Amino acid sequence: MTREELFDGVQDIFRDIFDEDDMVIEDKTSSDDVEEWDSLNHINLVSAIEKEFEIKFTLKELSTLNNVGSLIDSALEKLK
Amino acid sequence: MLAYNSAKTNINNMISSDLSIILSYLKYPLDVNKILRKKKLIKKYLLLNDNLIKKNIAILGGSTTSEIKNILDLFLLKNGIKPKFYESEYNKYYEDALFGNDELDKFNPDIIYIHTTNQNIIKYPELKDTSEDVDMLLSNEMQRYKSIWNSLSKFDCAIIQNNFDYTEDRSLGNLDCYDIHGKTYFINKLNDAFSLNARKMKNLYINDINYLSSYIGLRYWFDQSLWYQAKYAISMESIPELAFNINKIISSIFGKSKKCLVLDLDNTCWGGVIGDDGLDRIHIGTETAISESYTVFQKYVKELKGRGVTLAICSKNDFENAKEGFSHPESILKFDDFTSFKANWNPKNSNILDIAKSINIGVDSLVFIDDNPVERDIILSQVPSVSVPDVGSDVVEFIAHIDRNGYFEPISIADDDINRNQYYEDNKKRANKQATFKSYDEFLVSLDMTAKIKSFSSVYLDRITQLTNKTNQFNLTTRRYTTGEIDAITLSDEYIKVYGKLTDKYGDNGLIAVSIGRVENRTCHIDLWLMSCRVLKRDMEFAMLDELVCKCKDQDVSKIIGYYYKSTKNSMVSDLYEKFGFNLLERNDEDTVWELDITNYEIKNKFIGVEND
Numbered sequence: 001m002t003r004e005e006l007f008d009g010v011q012d013i014f015r016d017i018f019d020e021d022d023m024v025i026e027d028k029t030s031s032d033d034v035e036e037w038d039s040l041n042h043i044n045l046v047s048a049i050e051k052e053f054e055i056k057f058t059l060k061e062l063s064t065l066n067n068v069g070s071l072i073d074s075a076l077e078k079l080k
Numbered sequence: 081m082l083a084y085n086s087a088k089t090n091i092n093n094m095i096s097s098d099l100s101i102i103l104s105y106l107k108y109p110l111d112v113n114k115i116l117r118k119k120k121l122i123k124k125y126l127l128l129n130d131n132l133i134k135k136n137i138a139i140l141g142g143s144t145t146s147e148i149k150n151i152l153d154l155f156l157l158k159n160g161i162k163p164k165f166y167e168s169e170y171n172k173y174y175e176d177a178l179f180g181n182d183e184l185d186k187f188n189p190d191i192i193y194i195h196t197t198n199q200n201i202i203k204y205p206e207l208k209d210t211s212e213d214v215d216m217l218l219s220n221e222m223q224r225y226k227s228i229w230n231s232l233s234k235f236d237c238a239i240i241q242n243n244f245d246y247t248e249d250r251s252l253g254n255l256d257c258y259d260i261h262g263k264t265y266f267i268n269k270l271n272d273a274f275s276l277n278a279r280k281m282k283n284l285y286i287n288d289i290n291y292l293s294s295y296i297g298l299r300y301w302f303d304q305s306l307w308y309q310a311k312y313a314i315s316m317e318s319i320p321e322l323a324f325n326i327n328k329i330i331s332s333i334f335g336k337s338k339k340c341l342v343l344d345l346d347n348t349c350w351g352g353v354i355g356d357d358g359l360d361r362i363h364i365g366t367e368t369a370i371s372e373s374y375t376v377f378q379k380y381v382k383e384l385k386g387r388g389v390t391l392a393i394c395s396k397n398d399f400e401n402a403k404e405g406f407s408h409p410e411s412i413l414k415f416d417d418f419t420s421f422k423a424n425w426n427p428k429n430s431n432i433l434d435i436a437k438s439i440n441i442g443v444d445s446l447v448f449i450d451d452n453p454v455e456r457d458i459i460l461s462q463v464p465s466v467s468v469p470d471v472g473s474d475v476v477e478f479i480a481h482i483d484r485n486g487y488f489e490p491i492s493i494a495d496d497d498i499n500r501n502q503y504y505e506d507n508k509k510r511a512n513k514q515a516t517f518k519s520y521d522e523f524l525v526s527l528d529m530t531a532k533i534k535s536f537s538s539v540y541l542d543r544i545t546q547l548t549n550k551t552n553q554f555n556l557t558t559r560r561y562t563t564g565e566i567d568a569i570t571l572s573d574e575y576i577k578v579y580g581k582l583t584d585k586y587g588d589n590g591l592i593a594v595s596i597g598r599v600e601n602r603t604c605h606i607d608l609w610l611m612s613c614r615v616l617k618r619d620m621e622f623a624m625l626d627e628l629v630c631k632c633k634d635q636d637v638s639k640i641i642g643y644y645y646k647s648t649k650n651s652m653v654s655d656l657y658e659k660f661g662f663n664l665l666e667r668n669d670e671d672t673v674w675e676l677d678i679t680n681y682e683i684k685n686k687f688i689g690v691e692n693d
Contacts, residue, residue: 019120040146043309047316048117059308 001079006053006072013048014068017041027069049075099125100460106158106324107469108484115320119150126157135334138166138189140173142200143313151320155327159336170311173200177228191330192232193240197289197313198247198267205261214260222273229277229284238333240285240326241278243271245293248302285329285491292325293318328486338467338487339441341384342432344450345395345402345423347473349413350374354405355398360538365410366590367543373475378412380479385417389488392420392435394448399423409539428455429462447487449478524619524687527584531620531688533593533627536570536577543591544579547610552649554621555610556642556656574599576631580624582615582688589615593624597632603639604632609656622684625660627692629681639677646670660684 015023031037055078105111156163166187168176205214244267256262278284293301303315346353351363351370363371402423406415420438422431436443444465451473460468469481517523548561569575580593592612597604642657662674
């Protein structure tokens with residue numbers, strides 16, 4: 001899977017969780033940019049990504065995932 | 081903001097098929113991923129229904145409950161309940177319950193849900209603890225919950241309380257469940273005490289997460305990583321199942337449970353088509369895998385009826401044919417079990433309206449089960465308030481669709497008499513089980529065996545033929561027969577032919593014995609003598625012999641000749657005729673021929689009550 005494909009999949013998840021059909025995310029998008037991205041929704045996003053791509057982040061990795069770019073890089077690493 | 085508006089337009093443009101797809105996520109089998117990801121969209125659709133009753137639901141959590149609340153919201157909306165939630169601060173269930181707070185007091189809850197799990201157990205026994213210490217720990221733990229329930233009773237509302245899930249780790253291994261220091265043992269004790277309190281205390285209902293977690297599987301039920309990260313005491317993927325379960329209790333409390341189960345007939349109540357196949361050929365009973373699967377379904381339906389669910393039939397069939405199906409000797413359900421019986425050629429959507437009318441209940445109290453997807457679609461589209469689970473066409477799946485959807489979830493068993501009868505019956509069974517038997521004879525007596533031993537009848541020809549072809553061990557001659565041959569024997573006066581069915585207190589063993597004797601010059605030659613190994617050592621063979629002798633005497637036969645033909649598998653019966661008291665006539669290698677004079681025959685069966693022709 002390419003980074004672009006993964007990015008698109010993650011964007012779909014953001015659109016579903018926040019129910020905004022045309023939401024556009026970037027690597028630097030973080031919880032500061034999305035009002036509803038609180039700690040509970042963060043868990044929901046991570047869980048949905050884990051489920052969709054059949055991966056499981058370690059606790060250590062989870063503590064470093066603070067924007068879209070780091071989420072995608074970390075997931076990509078697992079899919080290699 | 082723009083995005084939200086466009087989503088709103090989408091909803092206005094939506095067609096009802098979108099709604100039915102979305103509703104299907106929330107039915108068994110749940111589409112867990114869709115529910116978790118699309119919960120906001122689902123909620124918007126559900127809010128389009130303006131016929132909702134408003135209820136206040138307080139969630140007091142011993143761990144994080146945010147997502148539980150969000151998903152419970154969806155299930156309740158689907159059932160016509162619009163909840164307003166109060167959520168306690170993280171792990172403040174005890175403080176909120178005991179000391180109250182203004183917000184909760186003003187909230188005036190209709191339901192209080194207490195979400196505690198094994199993570200909230202304060203102290204498990206230690207290995208050094210004596211049995212008194214363990215009792216003290218149990219009592220302390222229980223005291224905490226009792227004071228919660230007592231304190232909350234001031235709200236005079238329903239309290240839904242989780243019991244406890246097991247811990248995934250068991251440091252004592254299997255011993256954990258019976259050593260008094262085990263966590264599993266401790267949890268079982270607590271759960272028993274919870275049940276006892278729920279039976280006694282009005283308004284206390286148990287949300288059985290002990291069952292739910294084993295249904296899901298403990299491995300999937302709890303997610304350590306999610307616990308450390310966010311203090312959810314349950315995995316994300318289990319949250320929809322948990323919310324589904326809580327919703328069943330709440331819906332039942334608010335009278336949303338269904339009242340009537342409406343069934344199709346052909347390939348739903350029995351296998352096959354009664355109009356084409358006839359009574360003899362439909363699949364019901366215990367004789368084949370297929371017929372057994374329909375019998376199990378009928379038993380489940382009968383259980384529902386026993387606790388107050390009304391039954392109805394909605395079938396495209398000739399009325400007389402349909403009615404005859406329930407006269408099948410193996411049918412658990414009888415014609416009289418149905419309060420409304422619509423078997424005709426009208427469209428099912430009009431029949432189902434008639435059913436609701438004749439029973440005098442709302443159509444939204446009906447659950448419709450049909451193996452035919454076309455008929456299900458007709459009801460779904462024409463009478464959408466009827467519940468139509470997508471049961472597929474395999475009867476094996478039907479029970480789960482009724483059971484897991486919680487359509488008939490009771491909050492209590494209304495009729496005390498049902499309770500009492502059940503209690504007496506259970507006690508009787510228990511007493512029997514506890515007894516130890518001084519002899520094998522005593523054990524046989526305790527089985528309460530009854531048998532039907534009769535001449536072949538057309539209903540059982542398939543099973544009889546099947547038995548002659550697959551029985552190897554308890555089979556004296558190992559003669560195989562075709563259906564045609566069995567058919568011919570059934571009609572011929574030259575043969576004495578009996579089948580045997582055996583029932584004991586544990587249930588029906590079905591048709592398990594067949595004997596065929598050919599009568600020639602006042603002598604009966606036993607061509608076939610077989611029995612299924614399911615009923616070995618039950619003395620069924622003696623009951624069969626008694627009946628055969630009785631029939632021989634009726635035909636003025638004085639002598640029975642038995643044959644044992646050795647095969648690779650039937651050595652267990654090489655001495656059967658000797659046990660029966662026959663005399664050896666001939667021996668060819670290991671094959672033997674035996675003779676019995678029946679003029680002074682004495683009845684051999686002592687333990688089985690026999691019904692004969």
